[in-house]
Amino acid sequence: MAGLSALEGAALVIGGVSMLVMGLLGRPDSPQQAEMGGLTVIALGLIPLFAARGLLLRRSWSRGPALITQIIALPVAWTLLRSHGALIPAGIVLAVVALTALYQLVRPVTIEALGIRRPGTPDTDSADA
Numbered sequence: 001m002a003g004l005s006a007l008e009g010a011a012l013v014i015g016g017v018s019m020l021v022m023g024l025l026g027r028p029d030s031p032q033q034a035e036m037g038g039l040t041v042i043a044l045g046l047i048p049l050f051a052a053r054g055l056l057l058r059r060s061w062s063r064g065p066a067l068i069t070q071i072i073a074l075p076v077a078w079t080l081l082r083s084h085g086a087l088i089p090a091g092i093v094l095a096v097v098a099l100t101a102l103y104q105l106v107r108p109v110t111i112e113a114l115g116i117r118r119p120g121t122p123d124t125d126s127a128d129a
Contacts, residue, residue, distance in 0.1 A: 001055055001066075001101060001104040001105060001110065002052040002053075002055035002056045003052070004097055004100060004101040004104070005048045005049075005051050005052035005055060005066050005069065005101060006048065006049060006052035007097065008045075008048045008069060008073065008097065008098075008101075009045045009046065009047070009048035009049035009050075009051075009052060009069075010045070010049070011045070012041055012042070012044055012045030012048070013041075013042055013045035013046070013049070014045075015041055015045075016037075016038045016039065016040070016041030016042035016043075016044075016045055017038065017042065018038070019034055019035075019037050019038030019041060020034075020035055020038030020039060020042070021038075022034060022038075023035035023037070023038055047065050047068075047069060048065070048066065048069045050062075050065065051063075051065040051066040051069065052066075054066075055114075058113055058114055058115070059114070060114045060115050060116050062114070063105055063110075063111075063114055063116065066101065066105055067102070067105050067106075069101075070098045070099075070101045070102045070105065071102070073094055073095075073097070073098035074095065074098050074099075076094060077091045077092075077094040077095035077098060078091070078095075079091070080094060081095065
């Protein structure tokens, strides 16, 4: 699960660096837009990377950013699937990764491993006091 989040984050950072380099060295229609787009994608790529680190360390806060990343990835995958050519396989891969990660993040064993209490569950630590 952390690996899937890290994979998505790395892909975003690589894509952002590529956009940034092409904005600086290439001949885009709008260099400022290409550079800002690259920086934005890099920043967005850091979110799943931080979430992946948190998941590896079993931090409960990391589930939220990981879930949001997967939910955002689904419409992107849908857009890629509706395109033509080489983007369709990318959409398939993104959809499979996002759905797999979503499934893993909502499993009871994951919730328990991250130390997240379910609503209505009594706090066992306060019962001992």
